Amino acid sequence: MGEGFPLLPESASTFAAELNLLFGYLTAVSLLFAGLIFTLVVAFAIRFRRRSEGDRPQPREGDLRLEALWTLIPLAIALSFFGWGADLFFRMKSPPADPLEIYVVGKQWMWKVQHQEGPREINELHVPLGQPVKLTMTSEDVIHSFYVPAFRVKQDVLPGRYTTLWFEATRTGEFHLFCAEYCGTEHSLMGGRVVVMSPVDYQIWLGGGRSGESLAEAGARLYDRLGCNSCHDAGPTARGPLLEGLYGSEVALAGGGTAIADEAYLRESIVEPGARVTAGYDEIMPTYAGQISEEGLLQIIAHIRSLGGALSLPGPGEPGGAQPSLRSEPGGGQ
Ligand code: CUA
Numbered sequence: 001m002g003e004g005f006p007l008l009p010e011s012a013s014t015f016a017a018e019l020n021l022l023f024g025y026l027t028a029v030s031l032l033f034a035g036l037i038f039t040l041v042v043a044f045a046i047r048f049r050r051r052s053e054g055d056r057p058q059p060r061e062g063d064l065r066l067e068a069l070w071t072l073i074p075l076a077i078a079l080s081f082f083g084w085g086a087d088l089f090f091r092m093k094s095p096p097a098d099p100l101e102i103y104v105v106g107k108q109w110m111w112k113v114q115h116q117e118g119p120r121e122i123n124e125l126h127v128p129l130g131q132p133v134k135l136t137m138t139s140e141d142v143i144h145s146f147y148v149p150a151f152r153v154k155q156d157v158l159p160g161r162y163t164t165l166w167f168e169a170t171r172t173g174e175f176h177l178f179c180a181e182y183c184g185t186e187h188s189l190m191g192g193r194v195v196v197m198s199p200v201d202y203q204i205w206l207g208g209g210r211s212g213e214s215l216a217e218a219g220a221r222l223y224d225r226l227g228c229n230s231c232h233d234a235g236p237t238a239r240g241p242l243l244e245g246l247y248g249s250e251v252a253l254a255g256g257g258t259a260i261a262d263e264a265y266l267r268e269s270i271v272e273p274g275a276r277v278t279a280g281y282d283e284i285m286p287t288y289a290g291q292i293s294e295e296g297l298l299q300i301i302a303h304i305r306s307l308g309g310a311l312s313l314p315g316p317g318e319p320g321g322a323q324p325s326l327r328s329e330p331g332g333g334q
Contacts, residue, residue, distance in 0.1 A: 008020060008023075009149035009150050009176075010150045010175070011150065011170075011171075012150040012151060012169055012170055012171040012173070012175055012196065013150070013151035013152060013153070013167045013168060013169055013170055014167070014170055015088070015091075015092055015151070015152045015153070015167065016150070016151065016152050016170075018088060019152045022084055022085065022088060025081075025084075026081060029081075092153070092166075095132060095134040095164070095166035096132045096166075098132075099131075099132040099133060099134035099166055100127070100128065100131055100132065100133045100134070101116060101133075101134050101135075101136065102114070102115055102116070102125070102127070102133060102134070102135050102136075103135070103136050103137070103215070103295075103298045103302075104125075104135050104136070104137040104138075104146060104157070105137070105138055105139070105140055105293075105294045105295050105298070106137065106138075106139045106140070106144035106146070106157040106179070106183075106190075107139065107140035107141055107144075107294075108142065108183060108184050108186070108190075109179070109183065109184065109185075109186035109187065109189060109190040110122050110123055110190060111123050111125070111146070111177065111179075111190070111191075111192060112295060113125050114295060114298060114299070115206065115215065116214060116215050116216070116302065117206050117214055117215075118206075118212065118213055118215065118217075118218075119205075119206060122192075123177070123191065123192030123193075124177075124192050124193055124194075124195065125177065125192070125193075125194045125195070126194075126195045126197060126202065126205050127169055127194065127195070127196055127197070127202070128169075128196075128197060128198070128199045128203075129170070129171070129172050129196050129197065129198050129199060130169070130170070130199070131168065131199065132166055132167075132168045133166060133167060133168065133169070134164055134165075134166040135155075135164060135166070136162050136163075136164050136263060136298070137155065137157045137162065137163050137164065137165070138157065138158065138159070138160075138161065138162050138163070138267075138294050138297075138298075139157045139158055139159040139294070140159065140293065140294045141159060141183075142159065142183050142184065143156055143157065143158055143159070143181050143183065144156070144157040144179045144181050144183050144190065145157060145179060145180035145181035146177070146179070146180075147177070147178040147179065147180035148167070148175055148176070148177055148178075148194055149175075149176060149178070150175040150176065150194075151167040151169065151175065151194075153165050153166075153167050154180055156181060157181075161264060161267075162263050162264050162267065169194075169196040171196060172196045172197060173195075173196055174193045174194070174195050174196075175194045175196065176191065176194075177191050177192045177193055177194050178190075178191045179191060214302075215298070215299055215302040216299075216302040216303045216305065216306035217303075218299045218302075218303075219296075219298075219299035219300045219301070219302045219303025219304070219306075220303045220306075222296050222299055222300055222303075223300055223303050226288070226291075226292070228300075231285070239281070239282070239284060240281060240285060241278045241281055243304050244307045244308055245307065245308045246261045246266075246304060246307070247261055247262075247266070247304055247305045247307070247308070248260065248261060248262065249261050251265070251276075251278050251279075252278065252279040252280075253276050253277065253278065253279055254278065254279045254281070254283075255277075255279075259276050263301050266300075266301045266304055267297055267301065269285075270292065270297060270300065271287060271288055271289040271292075271297070272287060272289065273285035273287060273288075274287075
């Protein structure tokens with residue numbers, strides 16, 4: 001639905017058709033009731049008009065069945081909006097298992113994209129057709145919003161934390177990418193394009209754009225340069241927790257409680273190490289806030305992730321490794 005209807009953007013993701021339907025349903029019900037109310041206002045104005053000077057309307061008694069009817073029917077309709085909308089919302093917020101993960105950093109005024117395999121892009125995002133793609137996003141400065149109308153996805157991108165969105169493209173081609181949160185002088189220019197390619201073309205593109213090192217390898221280099229290993233490597237002098245197998249695991253915290261070592265926790269532990277210290281360790285790590293860019297933080301997290309853990313990504317070269325498992329479904333998953 002909605003194809004060729006000029007008021008809607010083109011539809012190029014698995015959500016688009018259903019969102020168009022839901023939007024159409026909301027619009028249809030609104031128009032129906034608006035029409036009904038206008039018609040009745042006019043009809044009643046004529047039907048119950050004052051016919052003579054001495055015209056006195058009869059008092060009317062309430063009718064419980066009528067009251068119940070016009071309460072329950074709108075309630076059921078309103079709940080159908082809610083039920084359908086909530087169901088679709090949760091599906092749009094929950095990426096399927098094993099998506100292709102890509103990192104995005106927004107800054108005044110550009111989108112910087114990092115692929116696990118290494119390639120980086122500015123104001124462009126290349127993705128394969130028919131595969132769920134999950135974006136983990138943050139901002140280097142102010143609030144931005146990542147918006148691809150053709151996919152019907154929009155998510156605020158905030159400084160100091162990670163937000164995610166996911167989509168599955170159902171059509172190859174180029175689609176507009178916008179910033180949808182006013183972020184300064186060049187907000188209106190902060191955009192670009194999303195290029196959806198066939199899985200084979202995407203693999204070729206990945207190879208062609210390869211910068212020589214993967215995201216995790218870049219992270220490992222940064223990790224070494226900052227001397228993280230002096231505290232986090234195994235050994236009798238280790239003053240910090242081991243990072244092998246950490247990603248996605250549950251960490252017991254000093255002072256009680258636990259935390260899941262996801263991207264957000266790892267980021268916090270680098271820029272604000274005292275916030276949630278692992279049980280059994282002293283609060284001695286200095287903060288790295290301001291010393292590592294958001295891209296660098298994502299690289300280090302990718303490195304820690306490559307060291308294994310409950311939700312780790314297989315490293316490059318391992319079986320089922322960095323090459324994303326492509327489900328080649330010609331025509332996409334719709
Ligand atoms: Cu970034 Cu508006």
